Amino acid sequence: MHQSQLHEQPPKQSIRTMFRDLLQRVKRSRLFIVLAIFAVFIVAMIEFFIPQAIQYTIDVIIPQQLVDQLIWVFVLVILAALMLIGFQFLGSFLMAIVGQRALYDLRNELYDHLQNLDVAFFDRNRTGDLMSRLTNDVNMLQQLLSSGLLTLLSDLFIFLAISIYMFYVNWQLALLILLTFPILFFVTRFFARRIRSAFRNVQASLAEINNHLQDSFSGIRLVKSFAMENFESERFQERNKTNQEANLKAAKNFSLFGPIVSFINYFGLAIVVAFGAWQTIGGEMTIGMIATFLIYLRLLQNPIRRVSRLMNTIQQAAAAYDRIQSVLSERPQIVSKLDAKTLNVTKGDITFDHVTFSYNDDKQALKQVTFNIAGGKTTALVGKSGSGKTTITNLLTRFYSPDHGTISIDGTPIDHVTLESLRSQISVVSQDIYLVNGTIRENIAYGTPEIDDLAVKKAAAIAKADEFIEELTEGYDTSVGERGIKLSGGQKQRISIARAILKNPQIILLDEATSALDTESEKSIQAGLDDLLRNRTALIIAHRLSTIQNANHIVVLDNGQVVEEGNHEQLLAQKGHYEKLHSLQHEALATI
Incomplete structure (x- = not known):
C-alpha cells in the first residue's frame, strides 16, 4: 500500500x-x-x-x-x-x-x-x-x-x-x-x-x-x-x-x-x-x-x-x-479520480466508518474506528498521546488514505471528490505551525493571496493577533523570518488561527490550536474562536480537557480505537477513560 x-x-x-x-x-x-x-x-x-x-x-x-x-x-x-x-x-x-x-x-x-x-x-x-x-x-x-x-x-x-x-x-x-x-x-x-x-x-x-x-x-x-x-x-x-x-x-x-x-x-x-x-x-x-x-x-x-x-x-x-x-518516476497514491466531483458541503456531517490505518506495516494507528461528527457542531477528540487523534485529521484532509473503511462528508466518500475541492473546504490549525519566510500579511493571506487588507486585519483581530502586530514597528509588513523564528510560539499560533479564519472554511480542524498560549491568552482568543466555529463543523483536538468541555460531542480514543463517546457530563458519569483523564488533570492543577 x-x-x-x-x-x-x-x-x-x-x-x-x-x-x-x-x-x-x-x-x-x-x-x-x-x-x-x-x-x-x-x-x-x-x-x-x-x-x-x-x-x-x-x-x-x-x-x-x-x-x-x-x-x-x-x-x-x-x-x-x-x-x-x-x-x-x-x-x-x-x-x-x-x-x-x-x-x-x-x-x-x-x-x-x-x-x-x-x-x-x-x-x-x-x-x-x-x-x-x-x-x-x-x-x-x-x-x-x-x-x-x-x-x-x-x-x-x-x-x-x-x-x-x-x-x-x-x-x-x-x-x-x-x-x-x-x-x-x-x-x-x-x-x-x-x-x-x-x-x-x-x-x-x-x-x-x-x-x-x-x-x-x-x-x-x-x-x-x-x-x-x-x-x-x-x-x-x-x-x-x-x-x-x-x-x-x-x-x-x-x-x-x-x-x-x-x-x-x-x-x-x-x-x-x-x-x-x-x-x-x-x-x-x-x-x-x-x-x-x-x-x-x-x-x-x-x-x-x-x-x-x-x-x-x-x-x-x-x-x-x-x-x-x-x-x-514516483507516483502519488492519493489523487483525484477521473470521475471525481466537486465537494459541495451542505450540512457538514462527517462519518468515519470502520476506518483502519497504519503509517507502516508494523503497527496500526487506527483500528476499525467508527464515529460521526455532526454538521455545524463542535466535536472534540481526546486521548493519550499516540492514541490516533492527529491521524484522524490527516485522513480527513486526505494526506493519507485509510487501509480499510470509508470517510464521508454529507454522505459522499471523500475519495470520490477532487482533492482541491475537499481541502478548500477545510482549514487546519495544528500544533506544528509553519510560517513562510515573508511578512505577517503574506502569512495571514496565504491560500487567499487576492484578499484585501481589511479582511486580513479583521481575521487578525478575531484571532487576537492585531494586539501584538500593531505594536511592531512595521506592523503587518514585519518579516517573520525563516519558519517564523522572529515571533514567539503564541504569536505564531495566532497568525496560524488568523490564516484559518481568513479562509472561511465549512470545516475546521483545530489540532492543539492553543497549545502554545498561556491560560490568559487562550481565554482572550476563545471568544473569537467560538464566533468562528458557530454553525461550522469543527473537530478539536486538545490535551487540556478544560478547553473542550462545551463541545457538543466528545470522542475518546485509546490505542487507535474509539472507547467512549458523549458530552462532558455523560462521559464523567461513565467513570471510564475520560473521567480518569479529567481527574488526572485536576490533580496536576491542584499541585501547581
Missing part, C-alpha cells in the same frame, strides 16, 4: 535514454540549436583551413621564396583566428541559452512533480536529498547541454572533415592512424562504467551533506541549547570524509584514464613520424604534408582528449539523471 523510500542508488538509465530525453527537452530551442550547429561547422572548417595554409607555406612559399605571399598567409591566418573566436563564442553562448532553458523547464517540472506527491513521500525522504536533486543534479545536466553537446558536435565535424581529407591524400597513413581509435573506444567504454558508478556515489554523498546542513541549520537552537556543536561538527566531518573518499575514487579512475589516452595518442604520433618520413624519402609525400598530417593528428586527438573531460561530464550528468528520474 505504501511506497518505498527513494533508493540511495537509483536504477541506472542508459546514456542513450538520457540523451534522447534531453533532446526532447530542447526542442523549443530548435532555432538556437541550428545556429549553434552552423557556428560549430564554421569553426570546424576554419580549423581545417589553417593547416592547409601551413602546408602551402612549407611546400610552395619557402621552396620558391615567394616572400610577397607571406603577408597574405599571415593576414589570412589572423582573420581565420578572429573568425574562430567569433563563431566559437556564438556557438557557446547559443548552447548556454539552450541549456538554461532546458534547466528552467526541468527544474520547474521536478518541483511541480514534488509538489504533487503525497505527504507520505516527504515523511520518507529527507529534505536535503530532495534539495540536492533540484539544484546540484539539475546543474549537472545543464553543464552537459551547454558545453558537452557543443563539444561533441564540434569534434564530430572536425573528425569527419579531417578523416576524409587524410584518406584522400594518403589512405595508407590515414588507415594506420585510425586503427588506434577502436582501442581508444574500448578504453573509454571500460572507464566510463567505473567513473559513472563513482560519480553516483559522489552525488549521493553530496546529498547526505545537504541533509546534514538542512537539519543542523534549521535546528541550530536545539544544537546550541544542548551544547552539541562539537558533536554536529564531528558528524559533518564524517559525511564530508565520505564525500572526499567518493571524489577521490572518481578522480583515481579519471586520472588513470587520461594518461592511457595520451599514450595511445603518442602511439599515433609515432606512426605519422615514422611512416610519413619513410613515404617522404620515397617521394610519395612532402614535408608540408607530414607537417599537415601532424597538425591534423593533433586535431583528431584533441577530441579524444576532450572525450576524457566530456566523459567526466557525461558520467556526472548520467548519475544526476538517474537520481532525477527516480523522483520523476
Whole structure:
C-alpha cells in the first residue's frame, strides 16, 4: 500500500535514454540549436583551413621564396583566428541559452512533480536529498547541454572533415592512424562504467551533506541549547570524509584514464613520424604534408582528449539523471479520480466508518474506528498521546488514505471528490505551525493571496493577533523570518488561527490550536474562536480537557480505537477513560 523510500542508488538509465530525453527537452530551442550547429561547422572548417595554409607555406612559399605571399598567409591566418573566436563564442553562448532553458523547464517540472506527491513521500525522504536533486543534479545536466553537446558536435565535424581529407591524400597513413581509435573506444567504454558508478556515489554523498546542513541549520537552537556543536561538527566531518573518499575514487579512475589516452595518442604520433618520413624519402609525400598530417593528428586527438573531460561530464550528468528520474518516476497514491466531483458541503456531517490505518506495516494507528461528527457542531477528540487523534485529521484532509473503511462528508466518500475541492473546504490549525519566510500579511493571506487588507486585519483581530502586530514597528509588513523564528510560539499560533479564519472554511480542524498560549491568552482568543466555529463543523483536538468541555460531542480514543463517546457530563458519569483523564488533570492543577 505504501511506497518505498527513494533508493540511495537509483536504477541506472542508459546514456542513450538520457540523451534522447534531453533532446526532447530542447526542442523549443530548435532555432538556437541550428545556429549553434552552423557556428560549430564554421569553426570546424576554419580549423581545417589553417593547416592547409601551413602546408602551402612549407611546400610552395619557402621552396620558391615567394616572400610577397607571406603577408597574405599571415593576414589570412589572423582573420581565420578572429573568425574562430567569433563563431566559437556564438556557438557557446547559443548552447548556454539552450541549456538554461532546458534547466528552467526541468527544474520547474521536478518541483511541480514534488509538489504533487503525497505527504507520505516527504515523511520518507529527507529534505536535503530532495534539495540536492533540484539544484546540484539539475546543474549537472545543464553543464552537459551547454558545453558537452557543443563539444561533441564540434569534434564530430572536425573528425569527419579531417578523416576524409587524410584518406584522400594518403589512405595508407590515414588507415594506420585510425586503427588506434577502436582501442581508444574500448578504453573509454571500460572507464566510463567505473567513473559513472563513482560519480553516483559522489552525488549521493553530496546529498547526505545537504541533509546534514538542512537539519543542523534549521535546528541550530536545539544544537546550541544542548551544547552539541562539537558533536554536529564531528558528524559533518564524517559525511564530508565520505564525500572526499567518493571524489577521490572518481578522480583515481579519471586520472588513470587520461594518461592511457595520451599514450595511445603518442602511439599515433609515432606512426605519422615514422611512416610519413619513410613515404617522404620515397617521394610519395612532402614535408608540408607530414607537417599537415601532424597538425591534423593533433586535431583528431584533441577530441579524444576532450572525450576524457566530456566523459567526466557525461558520467556526472548520467548519475544526476538517474537520481532525477527516480523522483520523476514516483507516483502519488492519493489523487483525484477521473470521475471525481466537486465537494459541495451542505450540512457538514462527517462519518468515519470502520476506518483502519497504519503509517507502516508494523503497527496500526487506527483500528476499525467508527464515529460521526455532526454538521455545524463542535466535536472534540481526546486521548493519550499516540492514541490516533492527529491521524484522524490527516485522513480527513486526505494526506493519507485509510487501509480499510470509508470517510464521508454529507454522505459522499471523500475519495470520490477532487482533492482541491475537499481541502478548500477545510482549514487546519495544528500544533506544528509553519510560517513562510515573508511578512505577517503574506502569512495571514496565504491560500487567499487576492484578499484585501481589511479582511486580513479583521481575521487578525478575531484571532487576537492585531494586539501584538500593531505594536511592531512595521506592523503587518514585519518579516517573520525563516519558519517564523522572529515571533514567539503564541504569536505564531495566532497568525496560524488568523490564516484559518481568513479562509472561511465549512470545516475546521483545530489540532492543539492553543497549545502554545498561556491560560490568559487562550481565554482572550476563545471568544473569537467560538464566533468562528458557530454553525461550522469543527473537530478539536486538545490535551487540556478544560478547553473542550462545551463541545457538543466528545470522542475518546485509546490505542487507535474509539472507547467512549458523549458530552462532558455523560462521559464523567461513565467513570471510564475520560473521567480518569479529567481527574488526572485536576490533580496536576491542584499541585501547581
